[in-house]
Amino acid sequence: MSPFMPDQFAAVQKSNLSHLFTLTNMAFEGFQKLTELNLQTVRATLAEGQDNVEAVLAGKDLREVFTVQGNLAQPAAEKTVAYARNVYEIASNTHVELTKAVEAQYEQHNRNVQAFVDTFVKNAPAGSEAITALLQSSVAAASSTYQSIQNAAKQTAEVAKANFATTAAAAAGTAQQGAPRASKQ
Structure with a gap:
């Protein structure tokens, strides 16, 4: 009995396409969430830009114009940080969903490979113990390597998330410190 059946091959290809x-x-x-x-x-920026121009033009003297302009710095910086946070959240959530799907597919693939190896070992002719041992150790090594790579990727993602949070907090703090200076000028 051959372990390579055309029906099994077709089923695997159908599963892979799915x-x-x-x-x-x-x-x-x-991508759709990011586009939205x-x-x-852009819509909010255009509306706020129009309001800001109208507020600047409504200033009666130069001091009022500078006050209005100074008051715009902090909200703009906060909105930039919020936008970056939203982009990061969308990217992060999409990454998590894709990772879960890939991990599930890998686990299924790993089970299929292990079933193939088990069938191969069970049906192997006498004297092929060295080949079957090599096949089994290769599958174990590949699985171990994948786990190591997956753990490293998770650690990298956690470091990136922590760095983003630190950077966002620093940017928000800088924006808050810069706004009073801008309004005094």
Whole structure:
């Protein structure tokens, strides 16, 4: 009995295509969320820009104009930080969804490979113990390598998240400190 059956091959290919479409749809949803955020941001920026120009033009003297301009710095910086936070959140959530899907697919693939190896070992002719041991150790090594890479990727993502939070907090603090200086000028 051959472990390579055309029906099994076709089923694996169908499963792989289904998984590819699932990943593509997840990525597209993330892109769609990012596009919607950008459209909302542009719409809000245009409206606020118009309000800001009208407020500056309504100033009766130069002191009022500078006061209005100084008061715009902090909200603009805060909105920039909030926008960056939203972009990061969308990217992070999309990454988490894609990672879960890929991990599930990998686990299924790993189970299929292990079942193939078990079937191969069970049906192996006498005298092929060295080949079957090599096959089993190769599968174990590949699985171990994948786990190491996956752990490193998770640690990298956690460091990036912490760095982003620190940077966002620093930017917000800088914006708050800069606003009083701008309004005094």
